[in-house]
Amino acid sequence: MQRKxxxxxxILLLVSLVSFAQTGSIKGTLTDAKTNxxxxxxxxxxxxxxxxxxxxLQGNFELARVPAGVHTVIFxxxxxxxxxxxxxxxxxxKTTVINTxxxxxxxxxxxxxxxxxxxxxxxxxxxxxxxxxxxxxxxISAQQIQKTQDRDASxxxxxVPGVSIQDDRFVIVRGLNERYNTVMLNDAITPSTEVxxxxxxxxxxxxxxxxxxxxxxxxxADLPGEFGGGVIKIYTKTIPDGNTITAxxxxxxxxxxxxxxxxxxxxxGTDFLGFDSGLRSLPSSLxxxxxxxxxxxxxxxxxAFKALPTYFNQSSLSVLPDFRGNIGLTRRFAVGNVELATIxxxxxxxxxxxxxxxxxxxxxxNENAGTKASEKEFAYNDNAYxxxxxxxxxxxxxxxxxxxxxxxFRNLFNQLGSKETVLRNGYNNNNIELQNYSMTYEQKSIYSxxxxxxxxLSDITKxxxxxxxxxxxxxxxxxxxxxxxxxxxxxxxxxxxxxxxQSPTLQQAARFYSSLTENxxxxxxxxxxxxxxxxxxxxxxxxxxxxxxLEKKDRSFAARWFGIVNANNVGDAVLTQSPAxxxxxxxxxxxxxxxxxxxxxxxxxxxRNELYAGYVNAYIPxxxxxxxxxxxxxxxxxxxxxxxxxxxxxxxxxxxxxxxWLPSATFSYKLNEKNQIRAAFSQTVxxxxxxxxAPFPYYxxxxxxxxxxxxxxxxxxxxxxDLRYEFYPSEGEVISIAGxxxxxxxxxxxxxxxxxxxxxxGVGNAEKAFSRGFELEMRKSLKGLTGSxxxxxxxxxxxxxxxxxxxxxxxxxxxxDSRFLQGQSPYLINAGIYYNDTDRDFSAxxxxxxxxxxxxxxxxxxxxxTVYEMPRNVIDLNLTKGFGKHIEVKxxxxxxxxxxxxxxxxxxxxxxxxxxxxxxFRKFKRGTTSTIGVNYKF
Numbered sequence: 001m002q003r004k005x006x007x008x009x010x011i012l013l014l015v016s017l018v019s020f021a022q023t024g025s026i027k028g029t030l031t032d033a034k035t036n037x038x039x040x041x042x043x044x045x046x047x048x049x050x051x052x053x054x055x056x057l058q059g060n061f062e063l064a065r066v067p068a069g070v071h072t073v074i075f076x077x078x079x080x081x082x083x084x085x086x087x088x089x090x091x092x093x094k095t096t097v098i099n100t101x102x103x104x105x106x107x108x109x110x111x112x113x114x115x116x117x118x119x120x121x122x123x124x125x126x127x128x129x130x131x132x133x134x135x136x137x138x139x140i141s142a143q144q145i146q147k148t149q150d151r152d153a154s155x156x157x158x159x160v161p162g163v164s165i166q167d168d169r170f171v172i173v174r175g176l177n178e179r180y181n182t183v184m185l186n187d188a189i190t191p192s193t194e195v196x197x198x199x200x201x202x203x204x205x206x207x208x209x210x211x212x213x214x215x216x217x218x219x220x221a222d223l224p225g226e227f228g229g230g231v232i233k234i235y236t237k238t239i240p241d242g243n244t245i246t247a248x249x250x251x252x253x254x255x256x257x258x259x260x261x262x263x264x265x266x267x268x269g270t271d272f273l274g275f276d277s278g279l280r281s282l283p284s285s286l287x288x289x290x291x292x293x294x295x296x297x298x299x300x301x302x303x304a305f306k307a308l309p310t311y312f313n314q315s316s317l318s319v320l321p322d323f324r325g326n327i328g329l330t331r332r333f334a335v336g337n338v339e340l341a342t343i344x345x346x347x348x349x350x351x352x353x354x355x356x357x358x359x360x361x362x363x364x365x366n367e368n369a370g371t372k373a374s375e376k377e378f379a380y381n382d383n384a385y386x387x388x389x390x391x392x393x394x395x396x397x398x399x400x401x402x403x404x405x406x407x408x409f410r411n412l413f414n415q416l417g418s419k420e421t422v423l424r425n426g427y428n429n430n431n432i433e434l435q436n437y438s439m440t441y442e443q444k445s446i447y448s449x450x451x452x453x454x455x456x457l458s459d460i461t462k463x464x465x466x467x468x469x470x471x472x473x474x475x476x477x478x479x480x481x482x483x484x485x486x487x488x489x490x491x492x493x494x495x496x497x498x499x500x501x502q503s504p505t506l507q508q509a510a511r512f513y514s515s516l517t518e519n520x521x522x523x524x525x526x527x528x529x530x531x532x533x534x535x536x537x538x539x540x541x542x543x544x545x546x547x548x549x550l551e552k553k554d555r556s557f558a559a560r561w562f563g564i565v566n567a568n569n570v571g572d573a574v575l576t577q578s579p580a581x582x583x584x585x586x587x588x589x590x591x592x593x594x595x596x597x598x599x600x601x602x603x604x605x606x607x608r609n610e611l612y613a614g615y616v617n618a619y620i621p622x623x624x625x626x627x628x629x630x631x632x633x634x635x636x637x638x639x640x641x642x643x644x645x646x647x648x649x650x651x652x653x654x655x656x657x658x659x660x661w662l663p664s665a666t667f668s669y670k671l672n673e674k675n676q677i678r679a680a681f682s683q684t685v686x687x688x689x690x691x692x693x694a695p696f697p698y699y700x701x702x703x704x705x706x707x708x709x710x711x712x713x714x715x716x717x718x719x720x721x722d723l724r725y726e727f728y729p730s731e732g733e734v735i736s737i738a739g740x741x742x743x744x745x746x747x748x749x750x751x752x753x754x755x756x757x758x759x760x761x762g763v764g765n766a767e768k769a770f771s772r773g774f775e776l777e778m779r780k781s782l783k784g785l786t787g788s789x790x791x792x793x794x795x796x797x798x799x800x801x802x803x804x805x806x807x808x809x810x811x812x813x814x815x816x817d818s819r820f821l822q823g824q825s826p827y828l829i830n831a832g833i834y835y836n837d838t839d840r841d842f843s844a845x846x847x848x849x850x851x852x853x854x855x856x857x858x859x860x861x862x863x864x865x866t867v868y869e870m871p872r873n874v875i876d877l878n879l880t881k882g883f884g885k886h887i888e889v890k891x892x893x894x895x896x897x898x899x900x901x902x903x904x905x906x907x908x909x910x911x912x913x914x915x916x917x918x919x920x921f922r923k924f925k926r927g928t929t930s931t932i933g934v935n936y937k938f
Contacts, residue, residue: 023459024090024403025538027062028098029731030055030075030083039077039102047072058730064537068092068403068456081105091403092456134619134629134666136218136680136722136738138777171202173215173229174740174773175803175854177823179748180228180686180718186235186410186450188468188522189224189551205412206326206347209394211237217740218666218722219682221615221631222526222547225662226685228718228742238398238408239341240330250890250933252322255898257354257927259318262385264421265439266313272350274389274417275443279309280477282513282560289560289597296502296596297567302588305562305595308511311480311583314421314439319385322351324933339400347392358382358924360426362704362759363905364863374865374907374919380426380434380704382924391415404456409449416444422701431488437579438701440479447471460530460541470520476559479512481701482579493576504563504598506699506706509583511595514559522551539627543619551611555690558604559698562595564588601644602697607690612636617664625670633662635685641693641711654693654711660685678724686716686748692763706760708753714765719743729780736777744769747807749822751858752867759864761857766807769821773803790835797832810858819866819911820855827852841882849874853913856903856921867921868913870902886937894929901926 038059045052075083268279363374484494526547617631664682724738859866
């Protein structure tokens, strides 16, 4: 009833807001064509109107309340030839940017034609947008992205204040881990791309497709209510500057990998396209689970398993350089009285990662737990090699009906394939030497599409709408793993470990298959209506906003797995054979080895999430300098998951309806044109992901652990408080200082579980937590600081955050002493120096990034200690040089220092890591990558 009333009220409000006029604005910078110095006092006017102004000391100008349409802008100054710019398109409620020059009267000028579509992808436009946004936000432009040479969104977002990347894919905002972020692609919420965690993989979006990226750190009624770190909005390009065809490629060399010898296994003939040809797929002719369990040792069942692809087919190869290629096509053309624009791109990458000498240890507290002394359970050394393929396609279209009405259709598709081989050597505390193997393949098909419209119903009423569809299909076909052992220090042959019963295990001679399909349908409608005098400035209008959002998400997951068993007690003559001999199908027989099914009741689940939301918001300018934005959002969310309990097969039905009222308020005080202060409050939530609720156990070979869900997991609530001072020295520059405080109830954390005979990774709710911190952001040009042209071309970037957190009450079995929130970093630093010489078409930058130590997994406080991820200093170098109008060459070095990834146990439980006293959990290096690429523009 509440939901129907809420939606009805919003619809009535949307229908009631109608008006008729349309205006926008024109702004920019004017310089002397000869000296490139700013032009002061130049008259600027819109031909045929009374609208005009003069340029200021920096040559800047702004023409407000320009009627929507196509205009001619005229610049005039005594002693100079009038500069006439025609075909300037002004869209209602938007700003058209013109940066141009004017020449002395004895100079003859060619005609200049400028398209008037607002370019939001420049540094100036992004900072201008951030300045005007009512929430506390940061961002990065396509122009900055081009300078960094970042390949995808995961690398791009590292440049944003208070943001870091985990595992090269997942974004962490304000030190909070990925689960506390909501990602929106073109204003539609993206689904989680991972099965085991709530996270969006940012490496799916190529940097060339990004128009701009904004990160909202304070809440608002028009933003999704589920976040704690930030709402990350990624906008892909839709409207190009003109008609182009581009093509490019790059080659990459990784120090640990390229031209080195690696171990791999034979895959299918289409692996290079990111998907398996069907070679690894589970045959439809394979007997059913019931048939296998009833007669695993019968000849028909054994023959079916003999027909599966070869289990062990490893070989060595010399690793080739990484390859990346791209093709782009943009067009703008008239169709009758409307304009159609399109941006299309196709990206392909085939990269390699060899990671030798991965140190991996597990420690547990001994019986003398009071001293927190630890004992080593095992010590592993892994050698891993993976081949990663991505085929990405983007096709975005925009129909510009008139300056006040635009419809956009965006499409992004990614096909990803990853083949990994891991050889593990080591020993355990029973004096057993181990040699284990893993051969896996994962493929993903991910599509995201949005159809949206922007309609300036009048000068004071704006309507936007978006319909979205998302599809994810993830397959793990025929992932194989097995273990072998012998007495430590002996020269005996290794014995393949398998069960001497009819019950297989996921670790020993197993084959695992899984399939996940998820469909997401979403829609939203937003309206904004202004109240004020017709001649009022933009910031003097009262703005009333309302909107509604709905999302339906359906997921289906199923896994099936099998393992070789030794119920017939086959002797060492077979068990000590080499892997290639042991896995020969000839060893399978009713009286010898045979496969049995290990699939359990819990190895499948179906899930649905329905979200209905509505909001109202008001922006109220209390004085010319002081304004407030107030709003409330209501979210009715229902999570449902159906599976079966392990062992009993009893139905487990999770049904979580929850209505959340989420108020928000932002206060802004404008000291002057360059300085302002903001304060904000918002209430938000953090919901469990499907996989986190499902009890399905998944064996993770790399961490030698079983991952499990928690059906009792609760939704977390978060109170967010923010205060920020902003200084804008000039266009494209910003300096800000911010403080924030967050209060969590039932925060969800990753934890280690004592599973009796082993260890598991899971999730759980702590009771309460707090997070507080300070942020500094600086983006400053050095132009004019000295007389040097080199210094004039430099721009400095600095982002730094210092954060503290406390979990006041942890999980069951832990003491109540405070500790850091899991995944929370105590500090983040991003810094960069950019050099851009437009006259020589040359740019260069050096970038630095570091993230403070953070809890990777919360220990159980009894048997297993807490695990911390340690800081890594990362330096990237990039050079770009243009040759003529068509060729661009890029050279880059990523992770120049190649510092190791380090994970440590807090062995003495003092909540800090001392590398001389605490024990290593995991340690490895990925290598420095050097790339060279060429782009050609036709």
